Amino acid sequence: MDVGIVGYGAFMPRNRIKVEEIAKVWGADAPSYKKGLMLEEKSVPSPDEDTITLSVEAARNALKRAMIDPQEIGAVYVGSESHPYAVKPSGTVVAEAIGATPEVHCADFEFACKAGSEAMYVIYSQVKAETIKYGLAIGGDTSQGAPGDALEYSASAGAAAFIFGTDKLVAVCEKTYSYMTDTPDFWRREYMHYPRHGGRFTGEPAYFKHVLGCARGLLEITGSKPSDYAYAVFHQPNGKFPLRAGKILGFSRDQIEQGRLVPKLGNTYSGSSPMGLTAVLDVAKPGDRIFMVSYGSGAGSDGFVFRMTDRIDEVRDNAPHTRGLLDSNKKYIEYGTYAKYRRKIRKAE
Amino acid sequence: MRDVAVIGIGMTNFGELWEQSLRSIWVEAALAAMKDAGVDYIDSFYVGCMSGGLFVGQEHLGSMLADYLGVCPVPGTRVESACASGSVAFRLGFMEVASGMSDIVLVSGVEKMTDVSGDEATYALATAADQEYEGFHGITFPGLYAMIARAHMAKFGTTRKQLAQVAVKNHANGALNPHAQYPFSITVDEVLNSVKVAEPLRILDCSPITDGAAAAVLCPLDRVKEFSQKSVIRISGSGHASDTIALHSRKDITSLAAVEVAGKKAYAMAGVGPKDIDFAEVHDCFTIAELCILEALGFVEPGQSGPATEQGKTARDGAFPINPSGGLKSKGHPVGASGVAQIVECVEQLRGEAGKRQLKKARRALAQNMGGSGGSSLVHILEVV
Amino acid sequence: MSVPRIWRETPQRYRLEAGKCTKCGKVHYPPRLICDVCRSQDFEKVTVSDEATIVTFTVIHTPPSQFKDQAPYAIAVVETKDGLRSTFQVADSDGSDLEIGTKVRLQFRMIQQEGEAGVIAYGHKASIV
Numbered sequence: 001m002d003v004g005i006v007g008y009g010a011f012m013p014r015n016r017i018k019v020e021e022i023a024k025v026w027g028a029d030a031p032s033y034k035k036g037l038m039l040e041e042k043s044v045p046s047p048d049e050d051t052i053t054l055s056v057e058a059a060r061n062a063l064k065r066a067m068i069d070p071q072e073i074g075a076v077y078v079g080s081e082s083h084p085y086a087v088k089p090s091g092t093v094v095a096e097a098i099g100a101t102p103e104v105h106c107a108d109f110e111f112a113c114k115a116g117s118e119a120m121y122v123i124y125s126q127v128k129a130e131t132i133k134y135g136l137a138i139g140g141d142t143s144q145g146a147p148g149d150a151l152e153y154s155a156s157a158g159a160a161a162f163i164f165g166t167d168k169l170v171a172v173c174e175k176t177y178s179y180m181t182d183t184p185d186f187w188r189r190e191y192m193h194y195p196r197h198g199g200r201f202t203g204e205p206a207y208f209k210h211v212l213g214c215a216r217g218l219l220e221i222t223g224s225k226p227s228d229y230a231y232a233v234f235h236q237p238n239g240k241f242p243l244r245a246g247k248i249l250g251f252s253r254d255q256i257e258q259g260r261l262v263p264k265l266g267n268t269y270s271g272s273s274p275m276g277l278t279a280v281l282d283v284a285k286p287g288d289r290i291f292m293v294s295y296g297s298g299a300g301s302d303g304f305v306f307r308m309t310d311r312i313d314e315v316r317d318n319a320p321h322t323r324g325l326l327d328s329n330k331k332y333i334e335y336g337t338y339a340k341y342r343r344k345i346r347k348a349e
Numbered sequence: 350m351r352d353v354a355v356i357g358i359g360m361t362n363f364g365e366l367w368e369q370s371l372r373s374i375w376v377e378a379a380l381a382a383m384k385d386a387g388v389d390y391i392d393s394f395y396v397g398c399m400s401g402g403l404f405v406g407q408e409h410l411g412s413m414l415a416d417y418l419g420v421c422p423v424p425g426t427r428v429e430s431a432c433a434s435g436s437v438a439f440r441l442g443f444m445e446v447a448s449g450m451s452d453i454v455l456v457s458g459v460e461k462m463t464d465v466s467g468d469e470a471t472y473a474l475a476t477a478a479d480q481e482y483e484g485f486h487g488i489t490f491p492g493l494y495a496m497i498a499r500a501h502m503a504k505f506g507t508t509r510k511q512l513a514q515v516a517v518k519n520h521a522n523g524a525l526n527p528h529a530q531y532p533f534s535i536t537v538d539e540v541l542n543s544v545k546v547a548e549p550l551r552i553l554d555c556s557p558i559t560d561g562a563a564a565a566v567l568c569p570l571d572r573v574k575e576f577s578q579k580s581v582i583r584i585s586g587s588g589h590a591s592d593t594i595a596l597h598s599r600k601d602i603t604s605l606a607a608v609e610v611a612g613k614k615a616y617a618m619a620g621v622g623p624k625d626i627d628f629a630e631v632h633d634c635f636t637i638a639e640l641c642i643l644e645a646l647g648f649v650e651p652g653q654s655g656p657a658t659e660q661g662k663t664a665r666d667g668a669f670p671i672n673p674s675g676g677l678k679s680k681g682h683p684v685g686a687s688g689v690a691q692i693v694e695c696v697e698q699l700r701g702e703a704g705k706r707q708l709k710k711a712r713r714a715l716a717q718n719m720g721g722s723g724g725s726s727l728v729h730i731l732e733v734v
Numbered sequence: 735m736s737v738p739r740i741w742r743e744t745p746q747r748y749r750l751e752a753g754k755c756t757k758c759g760k761v762h763y764p765p766r767l768i769c770d771v772c773r774s775q776d777f778e779k780v781t782v783s784d785e786a787t788i789v790t791f792t793v794i795h796t797p798p799s800q801f802k803d804q805a806p807y808a809i810a811v812v813e814t815k816d817g818l819r820s821t822f823q824v825a826d827s828d829g830s831d832l833e834i835g836t837k838v839r840l841q842f843r844m845i846q847q848e849g850e851a852g853v854i855a856y857g858h859k860a861s862i863v
Contacts, residue, residue: 487804
């Protein structure tokens with residue numbers, strides 16, 4: 001029995017802020033940040049957008065491609081590190097907004113940037129175990145970067161949604177794999193507003209160890225090699241890391257480029273590799289295989305192998321393409337507006 | 350139904366009355382009206398108040414004000430129809446006397462708006478709109494009228510300048526009104542450059558937040574001479590109508606159906622038409638409101654209110670003077686009191702007691718009061734007997 | 735904003751659910767007990783279209799207390815593709831990009847919240863297409 005993606009969709013805010021704008025305020029050298037991070041600008045949520053609103057719009061786009069009755073969705077999982085409530089799931093609002101309630105299972109996931117791929121991983125298993133007919137997995141964030149910190153240049157907002165099922169597939173999920181160790185590279189304690197991280201420690205012992213470990217494991221259990229794939233999507237905290245990981249593994253830049261949204265989008269955290277996957281699904285052809293490895297600090301990676309079916313050509317255009325959303329209808333803002341939108345300005349009680 | 354006369358009027362100053370409470374301003378106006386009427390007792394009273402609860406935390410005004418006026422066990426009834434509360438009080442008092450149930454009825458209105466902050470007052474006023482489907486989204490009263498203005502400008506070519514001229518005219522009148530909150534003239538340029546409130550309306554297009562009270566005493570026409578030697582003023586017409594609460598539900602956003610229906614009913618009762626009215630006090634909560642009201646009452650054809658104002662037809666020396674008191678804009682708009690304050694002006698003019706504001710032709714007056722964005726409206730016609 | 739009130743309106747706020755009069759066809763948003771056109775009391779559940787155009791609009795500079803930090807924001811009366819008129823904020827707009835007739839799509843957004851600790855009331859805003 002094939003299990004895979006029936007519908008997919010992405011959504012992001014219209015606002016953008018350029019690296020130069022942020023660098024100007026902190027007296028930093030913009031060109032070196034742009035070069036070092038391979039990043040030009042990032043998305044910024046409006047004050048009335050949060051992980052829930054972005055997830056609902058992404059889910060609606062996924063439904064437009066899935067073309068199923070939302071009442072048939074048996075589980076809704078939302079993965080994020082910026083859930084609007086500490087207690088009260090994002091998933092309940094999403095499920096209610098798309099009309100999936102009340103016969104639906106709901107849970108919120110959290111694992112830094114891989115909370116979205118976690119939701120996908122678990123939904124896949126539920127569908128495979130035949131406990132549900134269709135399941136909705138969402139990865140989305142409106143992540144905060146501490147003012148003046150390196151992560152402020154990249155922490156952005158966006159969401160991707162996937163409806164998994166066993167029929168009407170646009171992409172079969174051939175294999176899932178997960179690789180995880182306890183690694184304190186990036187964390188946020190309860191009640192703290194901004195996360196903290198280990199600087200250069202977030203590279204080799206964290207991102208690369210787990211992305212490469214997961215990728216190699218996935219290649220091994222599928223008995224495949226990089227050239228078997230039309231596209232590869234890696235977690236993208238900046239423009240450089242996915243290229244370096246791909247190169248080490250033997251993927252070409254061409255395979256990675258379509259799903260590498262970060263230079264214009266920023267790091268959407270739990271939306272990062274999932275949104276990259278949606279951009280690939282927008283262009284992949286029937287028969288193409290797709291290799292995806294996420295990463296979440298803490299740390300771990302989820303891996304997936306997908307194979308496109310014929311149905312993608314029928315439904316691909318039912319909802320906006322991800323790169324279309326990325327490149328059109330943009331509103332550039334400057335740092336003051338950005339700080340106001342992201343509630344970084346301390347106000348009176 | 351018997352004929353009813355207005356034998357006494359009274360009002361407080363309108364403005365920010367920091368040292369006075371809701372009960373004290375109401376009693377002041379009530380006593381002034383009773384004194385002017387020459388009565389030392391009343392059979393009942395009606396008080397229009399949009400929200401004693403939201404502004405000062407006080408309900409049960411029927412009891413409290415009877416108590417503070419010292420007239421217990423006389424019954425008091427608080428009525429509410431947003432900004433039309435005052436004229437509802439007037440109409441119910443009229444009906445109580447006309448029906449024969451009572452002879453001397455005090456009709457009044459009061460609002461004490463300055464104990465709360467500006468945005469709390471904006472919220473309280475917004476409760477006159479549809480809470481779930483307008484207010485929930487952040488609409489304000491200036492916002493609703495601004496949307497009417499934009500639609501009116503697009504449909505009829507009404508200009509920003511014509512809107513400003515309404516405010517200029519009303520201030521020119523209010524400058525002569527000793528009770529007015531803003532008794533000074535303004536210019537078109539000042540209006541056009543004043544702070545934006547809800548585009549295209551600016552602060553000088555908007556009536557203010559005001560404390561104040563107004564009252565009148567009614568009695569049967571055939572008993573007037575027992576109490577008062579002043580001109581006999583008869584209530585010849587009364588009309589009351591409703592419309593949808595939400596602006597988006599209206600058949601036509603640029604016209605005020607409740608005003609039109611209330612106007613027609615009042616004209617029919619009085620046996621007159623718009624051409625027979627010498628002057629009118631209308632509900633200029635925002636400059637655009639006065640323009641739409643002129644059209645709804647049939648003083649001008651739809652779309653012609655802007656040009657008519659620009660040509661001076663509604664000025665004190667114009668063909669049909671509108672708001673000789675200064676209107677809500679210059680006189681002030683203590684919500685529940687405004688409808689009754691309009692009656693006070695009409696009676697002063699009809700008696701020839703309006704001082705510097707006195708109009709040459711003042712035999713038959715029309716007072717039009719409105720709630721929310723036009724969800725309710727009342728029209729009364731008064732004439733000298 | 736009270737919790738029961740926010741919750742009760744969920745079908746209208748989240749899913750744009752309306753009631754269509756089975757006798758005369760008028761769509762009521764929110765649904766009602768009695769049709770104000772034909773006085774029938776029989777309705778079927780429908781969903782309002784998310785495609786609309788602007789009928790009239792304003793930009794609010796003096797907001798009520800719950801919207802204090804959001805000013806200036808645009809609010810419009812919109813008419814949906816299926817002929818229904820209702821009021822929504824216009825998202826991401828200071829009004830300079832709006833005209834009567836501008837096409838919009840109703841999008842899921844946060845509408846109100848009671849401070850940083852209160853419940854968030856979600857709904858729709860009009861977003862320029």
